[in-house]
Amino acid sequence: MDLSVYLAYDYPVLGAFWTVMWIFLWVMWLFLLFRIIVDVFRDHEMSGWLKAVWVLFLLLIPFLGVLVYVIARGKDMGKREVQHAQERQDAFNSYIRETVKDPGRAGADDLVRLSELKAKGDLSEEEFQKAKQKLLG
Template sequence: MSFWDIIWYIIVSFAFIAYLMLLFSIIGDLFRDEKASGWVKAIWVVFLIFVPFLTALVYLIVNGDKMTKRSVRAAQHAKDQQDAYIRQVAGKSPAEHIADAKALLDNGTITEAEFQALKAKALA
């Protein structure tokens, strides 16, 4: 195997992997699209199987901007869910616990001794 055969193999492998990534991206976007009917999705998939390069190019031209918007919306939704989970798991800071205890003390719900105990527990 010569040097140029190896270089050609690397280029072809890169192009094939790039095409597979594009194909999976298109198929993922097809199933993420809520507005398209099942028949439309099935037709796109059939054309992706039988005329793959032309269909991928047409899909990118027709749905490229919508594809980007759906991807950004999905990423933002995942980020919002992750942030909400982190806030839920992390709990409150010691300052927030002390502020809550102070509000209870000011309302007369707890005594000064209970406030001091809650404050000590928050700072521990």
């Protein structure tokens, strides 16, 4: 009966290094593949048929497809990413502007300030009612 013991030196450090390196490269390649697929669908200048051809090329011959895409269209990938980030930032800024300009919210804040002034005694009841009527229309 063979009672051999497997120790850590049975799997050399260099072998572990190569394993980790190949896993890292595989993950990076998958990341690049999905990044390219996102870029294909994000490009508004490309027609639907051309997008379908690129996706088929990427799925049927993935390594060659990624290499060809990066060579042919890689330069503009960064520009499209910056453009997309700018569009998202503009949409966020317009949302913030619309939220801040909400007339119902501004009127409520003004009414709170008026009631605080009245509570401190800076406004009389008559002045408070006039200002309140003016705010409410």
